[in-house]
Amino acid sequence: MSLDKATVAKIARLARIKVPDDDLAALAGELSNILDWIEQLNEVDTRDVPPMTHVAAMKLKWRQDEVTGAAPRDDVIANAPEERDGFFTVPKVLE
Amino acid sequence: MAGLADLTLAEARDGLRNKDFSALELAEAEITAVEAARGLNAFITETPERALAQAQRSDARLAKGEGLALDGLPLAIKDLFCTEGTLTTAASHILDGFTPRYESTVTAKLWAAGAVMLGKTNLDEFAMGSSSTQSHYGPVENPWRQAGEDRPLVPGGSSGGSAAAVAARAGLGATGTDTGGSIRQPASFCGVVGMKPTYGRCSRFGIVAFASSLDQAGPFARTVRDCAILLGAMAGYDPRDSTSADVEVPDFEAALSGDVRGLKVGIPDEYRVDGMGGEIEKLWRQGIDWLEGAGAETVEISLPHTRYALPCYYILAPAEASANLARYDGVRYGLRVPGDSIDEMYENTRAEGFGQEVKRRVLIGTYVLSAGYYDAYYLKAQRVRTLISRDFTEAFEKADVILTPTTPSAAFAVGEKMDDPIAMYLNDVFTVPASLAGLPGISLPAGLSDAGLPLGLQLIGRAFDEETVLRTAGVLEDAAAFDARPGRGVGE
Numbered sequence: 340m341s342l343d344k345a346t347v348a349k350i351a352r353l354a355r356i357k358v359p360d361d362d363l364a365a366l367a368g369e370l371s372n373i374l375d376w377i378e379q380l381n382e383v384d385t386r387d388v389p390p391m392t393h394v395a396a397m398k399l400k401w402r403q404d405e406v407t408g409a410a411p412r413d414d415v416i417a418n419a420p421e422e423r424d425g426f427f428t429v430p431k432v433l434e
Numbered sequence: 435m436a437g438l439a440d441l442t443l444a445e446a447r448d449g450l451r452n453k454d455f456s457a458l459e460l461a462e463a464e465i466t467a468v469e470a471a472r473g474l475n476a477f478i479t480e481t482p483e484r485a486l487a488q489a490q491r492s493d494a495r496l497a498k499g500e501g502l503a504l505d506g507l508p509l510a511i512k513d514l515f516c517t518e519g520t521l522t523t524a525a526s527h528i529l530d531g532f533t534p535r536y537e538s539t540v541t542a543k544l545w546a547a548g549a550v551m552l553g554k555t556n557l558d559e560f561a562m563g564s565s566s567t568q569s570h571y572g573p574v575e576n577p578w579r580q581a582g583e584d585r586p587l588v589p590g591g592s593s594g595g596s597a598a599a600v601a602a603r604a605g606l607g608a609t610g611t612d613t614g615g616s617i618r619q620p621a622s623f624c625g626v627v628g629m630k631p632t633y634g635r636c637s638r639f640g641i642v643a644f645a646s647s648l649d650q651a652g653p654f655a656r657t658v659r660d661c662a663i664l665l666g667a668m669a670g671y672d673p674r675d676s677t678s679a680d681v682e683v684p685d686f687e688a689a690l691s692g693d694v695r696g697l698k699v700g701i702p703d704e705y706r707v708d709g710m711g712g713e714i715e716k717l718w719r720q721g722i723d724w725l726e727g728a729g730a731e732t733v734e735i736s737l738p739h740t741r742y743a744l745p746c747y748y749i750l751a752p753a754e755a756s757a758n759l760a761r762y763d764g765v766r767y768g769l770r771v772p773g774d775s776i777d778e779m780y781e782n783t784r785a786e787g788f789g790q791e792v793k794r795r796v797l798i799g800t801y802v803l804s805a806g807y808y809d810a811y812y813l814k815a816q817r818v819r820t821l822i823s824r825d826f827t828e829a830f831e832k833a834d835v836i837l838t839p840t841t842p843s844a845a846f847a848v849g850e851k852m853d854d855p856i857a858m859y860l861n862d863v864f865t866v867p868a869s870l871a872g873l874p875g876i877s878l879p880a881g882l883s884d885a886g887l888p889l890g891l892q893l894i895g896r897a898f899d900e901e902t903v904l905r906t907a908g909v910l911e912d913a914a915a916f917d918a919r920p921g922r923g924v925g926e
Binding site: 342346347351352353354355356357358366369370372373374377378379380381382383385388389390392393394395397399400402408410414415417418419420421427428429430432 | 633756
């Protein structure tokens with residue numbers, strides 16, 4: 340699978356990572372190499388094989404539907420790079 | 435108090451109980467050893483004041499005869515475990531200044547058992563790597579050197595700081611996490627013992643997430659017994675991790691009976707891979723002879739999908755990572771790089787905050803999960819994972835435990851394999867399969883390479899049968915009598 344620059348730019352956008360245009364070609368090469376190597380999985384016949392979503396045949400536990408472990412607001416906000424009046428802040432999203 | 439840092443964890447425990455020395459004296463000796471090992475860059479944060487304060491509390495309990503399981507025993511903590519009030523970085527720029535307001539379950543259990551924290555150890559950023567060179571805080575150096583050379587070698591990764599610290603006697607033991615080999619491979623490179631328990635054995639609560647279906651915490655130490663002691667304190671059900679297993683934690687130390695008579699040890703033919711050094715093959719043969727000499731029986735087993743484990747892993751782990759790392763958005767913690775819009779702020783923050791390998795994996799993960807490719811990559815890999823797991827299930831009908839090399843080579847030089855991600859990924863060829871199957875594995879030092887570097891053997895067990903793994907490892911350890919010591923960073 341060979342990725343072109345436009346595809347890498349699209350993935351980078353989906354992943355919200357800024358990639359300068361000058362870096363796209365090199366990154367496309369690197370990612371294509373990894374994908375080529377990964378594609379050896381196509382040799383494996385997986386018809387009728389169920390996908391594994393958990394390693395242990397374990398049932399998830401049920402618990403009472405109660406509020407638990409809610410952290411105090413000061414703790415939640417303590418590591419915010421920017422806060423105002425006890426709230427997280429972000430750049431303006433509405434005009 | 436020279437020499438205290440050289441004790442094994444079990445010896446130090448017994449010495450404290452016998453009042454041969456105090457927890458404070460032990461902590462002071464370990465703090466000195468951590469300082470002496472600074473050239474290795476094994477620690478991101480040292481916490482000597484905290485160590486001394488904890489040691490004093492241990493001494494108070496020990497004086498009253500109320501000593502806890504790990505009372506007064508100094509440990510190094512991989513900087514992927516959240517520690518309340520102590521900087522937690524995951525070796526990433528994007529977690530700049532992050533000081534958790536809560537404690538991971540595993541470390542909370544260690545402190546509740548009386549253990550003492552020496553500091554937080556360096557690692558590959560977000561535990562993504564096999565060399566501990568991919569850290570925002572600079573590469574970790576292996577305390578070992580090739581005979582007659584002074585070229586710095588990698589300690590393996592991602593838990594390279596923990597492995598290097600334990601090898602350099604800067605900590606009686608350490609915590610690590612293992613997603614595809616991140617405990618076992620550095621243990622092998624640094625000549626120490628490292629164990630990844632069964633998935634679900636230790637809580638993942640408060641561990642910075644990489645690939646949640648694979649991540650598992652485990653111990654490093656210089657002996658199998660020490661690992662057993664640490665694992666006993668780290669393990670246990672935790673309602674705050676939905677994948678934590680509600681199973682009883684056995685007395686792992688008591689499993690070390692030294693008796694493997696009649697035990698069936700599986701030898702998988704598929705682990706004889708191209709490019710594996712002759713000395714690795716020889717060591718493996720030696721391991722077989724040791725176990726047979728102790729009365730175990732070896733049986734040929736087949737794990738036919740072994741060669742597909744790495745490509746399978748390099749779909750699943752990046753896919754999970756791309757989802758887990760979505761939380762680093764410059765809003766709630768860590769680094770924030772301004773932008774004109776919220777999206778630009780996200781993009782700038784993540785571009786500056788993530789290192790090269792992390793970006794590579796997030797992008798691969800985003801791609802394999804994206805519309806149109808999900809079935810071809812992600813679902814395909816999940817199906818292959820089923821086959822890899824079945825291989826082990828069938829093998830364990832014939833064998834009680836599996837013996838393999840831990841890595842296809844000894845430690846390599848800092849800077850090597852950096853421009854070839856796939857060459858780096860191949861380090862984990864022997865450790866990834868057990869990770870995908872969620873099985874317990876241990877690496878223990880079994881010999882030296884021709885160049886004088888440590889080489890590890892790996893034992894893999896059935897799910898939740900750490901006891902057989904540890905028992906077998908104990909027998910191998912006795913037979914190997916590995917007593918070589920690294921030359922660098924070790925205070926005398």
